[in-house]
Amino acid sequence: MTYGRFEFEPLPPYRDPRDALVKALPSLAPPRKVSVVEAAEASMRVNINNAWTRFRRETVPYMIEPMNMATSRDYRAMIFAGPSRSGKTMLLNAVWSHDITCDPARIGFYVDERTTRDSYERNTFSPIVRNSPDLAAKRGSGRGSDTIDSKIFVGGTHITLDPVSGARLQERSLSKALATEFDQYGPDIDGEGEPLNLMLARTYMAGSRGMVIVESSPRAPEIDESEISADPHVPPKVQYGVFSHYPDTTRARLYWPCPDCGTLFVPSYDMLVVPDCADDHEAGQSAKMCCPHCRGLISPDHKLEMLAASVWQHMGVEGRPVTLQSGDVFETDMLGYWLDGTQAAFMPWADIVVKMRQAERAFESTGDESKLRSVVNTRIGTAYRPRAGSGGEIAIDDLRKKAEATPSRQAVAPDWTRFITISVDTQSTYFCVGVTAWGLDGRHQPIDRFDLNTPPDGPDGPVKRVLKPGLYTDDWAVLDALETMRWPVDGSDWAIGAVAAAVDMQGERATTDNAYKFLRRRKKAGAGSFWHLSRGRGVRKKKEFRDRVWQARPETASGTSKKRKVARDIVLLNMATDRLKVAVSASLVMTEAGPNYCAVPDWMTSDQLLEMTAERRDDDGHWSKRPGFVRNESLDHLVQARALFIITGGERINLDAPPDWARLDQTNPFARFIGEIEDAPQQDVSAAPSDTWIPDRENWL
Secondary structure, eight states: OOOOTTOOOOOOOOOOHHHHHHHHHHHHSOOOOOOHHHHHHHHOEEEETTEEEEOOTTTSGGGHHHHHHTTOSSOSEEEEEOOTTSSHHHHHHHHHHHHHHTSOOEEEEEESSHHHHHHHIIIIIHHHHHHOHHHHTTBOOSTTSBOSSEEEBTTSOEEEEEEOOTTTTTSOOOSEEEEESGGGGOSOSTTSOOHHHHHHHHTGGGGGGOEEEEEEOOOSOOSOOSOOOSOTTSOOOOSSSHHHHGGGSOOEEEEEEOTTTOOEEOOOGGGEEOOOOSSHHHHHHTOEEEOTTTOOEEOGGGHHHHHHTOEEEEEBTTSSEEOGGGSOBOOOSEEEEEOOGGGOTTOOHHHHHHHHHHHHHHHHHHOOOHHHHHHIIIIIOSOOOOOSSGGGOOOHHHHHHHHHTOOOOTTOBOTTOOEEEEEEEEOSSOEEEEEEEEOTTSOEEEEEEEEEOSOOOBTTBSOOSOOOTTTOGGGGGGGGGGGTOOEEBTTSSEEEOEEEEEEEOOOSTTHHHHHHHHHHHHHHTTOTTTEEEEEEEOOOSSSOOSOSEEEEOOOBSOTTOTTOBSOTTOOEEEEEHHHHHHHHHHHHHOOSOSTTOBOOOTTSOHHHHHHTTSEEEOTTSOEEEOTTOOOOHHHHHHHHHHHHHHHTTGGGOOTTSOOGGGOSSTTOTTEEEOSOGGGSOOOOOOOOOOOSSSOOOTTOO
C-alpha cells in the first residue's frame, strides 16, 4: 500500500498496560523468608565431577552456619579464612543465588584483576545460572542485562562483577559486597585505603541489611615470628588480608569430635602422624591424625563423620569457646571463621602430606620458599612463616663465624668443586667480578673477587682515564679475558674455568646499549653461549613472576609500538630478584654443610661480608637496601650466581651421571690438567674394530 506525500503509516495499537504490570510485579514482591542454605538447596545447581546436581548441605556441612549468617542483621561483615578446595567461593555463590530468588538486592562481587573476573564469569557464574532452572528463569531480557560485568535479574537483583579498584569501590552504594581471594588485594587499594573498610562504606546506606563477606586463603606473610600462640583462635600476625581482621571478629574455629574419646578439638597439620617412608604417596596414604586428648590415631576414613558432627565455636565474653546460639559470643559487628586445611571437604590428608614433602625437598635443594609458601597458604590454610632468616635479614656476626670455620685461599676452589660461574656487577667506573664454585648438590662458595677498573689499551697504547662502561663500548673488552681464566681445585691436579658468566646490563647512560654491543661482539667471536646479560626484576604488583629465572628478548621500545621489538638478536637473563634473594639468604644462614649450603671463605674482608647484609626483606616479601648501606656487590654476585646455576641446569644434575661440564676429569671442556706430566690422565685411544673398508692405522696420509 502506498501513501501520499503527507500521509503516514498508522501507528501501532496501544499496548495493554497489564503486560507492563505483570513484568513489574516481581519487583514489588516482599522478600521471602528462606535461609540461604534452603534457597541454595532449592534453586542452585553446582558442578560436582563435571555433573550439575543440586546443592547438598551434607557436602560441606561447615558452610551451613556461615551461609545462613550472611543475612543476619546483627553483623555488618563476615571474614572466612581457609584453604583451597574448601568451598569458600561456594559461600559467595549461595549468597547471590539467594538474593536472586528470595531477596532482590544490589550486589558488588569483587575479584583481584580483570582476567580473574572474566574467568569467574565464564567458568562459574554464568554456568551456575544457566544450569539452575530457577535462576535461569530470573535472567533479565533487556539490553545490557547480561554482560560480562553486569547481571540484571527479574525482581530487581543487580550484580556487578568488578576487578577491585579505588574507583569501583567509590562509585556505587550496595546492599552486599562480596570479595573472593581477599588477600590478593594487598594492604591498600590505589592509595584510597584498606579494602575491607572501603567495602563497608559502600553498604552503609543499606542499614542493617548491608553485609560485606570476604573469603580468602591466608597469603599475607607472618610478621611476628617470635610469638606462637597455642590458642587455636589466635591467628598469626600479619599486616593485611583476612588474618589482619580476624582478631576483631567472633574468631570461630571448627571443632570436631575424636571418634575414640568424643572430645572436641581443632585439628592442624602438626597433628598428622606421617611414617618415615621414602615414597611420598605411600607416606601420604598412611598419614593419621593424633587426638590431642586421648592420643589415639584417627584414620582419614573418619573424616566425613567428624565433619558431619563438627560445630563452629566462637570466642565467648569470658574467653572460652562458645556456640553462636549460646548468646555469650564476644561482642563485635563482624563474624569470623577460620577453617584448617585438614578439615577441607575436598582436600585429602594424603594430598597435603605429599605436597608438603615435595615442597620441603625443593626448599632444601634450591633454597626457594615459593612452593612451601604455596602449600602452607592454600593447603594448610594459614600464614607462611619465612625460613630464610628472621625478618629476611642476614646477621654479620653469623657470617663472620662461618668465615672463621672456612679457612681457604683466594682464587683456589674447594675440593668439592665441579663447576664455576662468574658474576659481574656493572658500576659507573669499574666492573666488580665475583667467582663462585659449585658442587653437584648446590653447595657453593665465593672463591675470588676483584675489580676491573683499567680500560683496555687503545691503538696508541694505554688509555689515560678511568674505565666507564656507561660511556665507552670499547671498555667492555676488559671482560674478554674472563672466558679463559682458570682456578685450581684444592687437593687435585686440575684447574677449571667458568661454564657461564652473567653481566649486569643495567646502569647509567648507555650501559644497556653498550652491553648489547658487547654481547654481539662475543657472539661473532664464538663465545655467545658463555655470556648472559642479566636483568633484575624486583617488585611486581600483586602476583609473582612466572619463574625465578627466565630468558626473553627485551620489551617493546614504547607503549605506542607494542609490536616492535628492540634488539631482536639479544636474549636477556631475567631474574626475579626477590625470590632469588630468599634462596641466597637461606643458604647464607645455614650452619651445616649440605645441599644449597653457602660456605663463606675467611679471605673475604669485613666490608665484603657486610655487603651480604646490605638488604633486608619487608613484610610484602620485597628486598631493599638497609639505611646507611651503599654497596651490596657481594649479595648481587650470589644472586647472579644462583641465576646461572638454575639456567645452566644445576638443579637438574643427576648425581650418579653428571654432565661433562660438571666433572673433574678430562671429559670436562672447561678443565685443564696442571699436575705432573707423568701423572696426566691417559685418554683411551683403543677403539673397537672398525667395520669400514678403510683400516685404522697411524699417519696413513
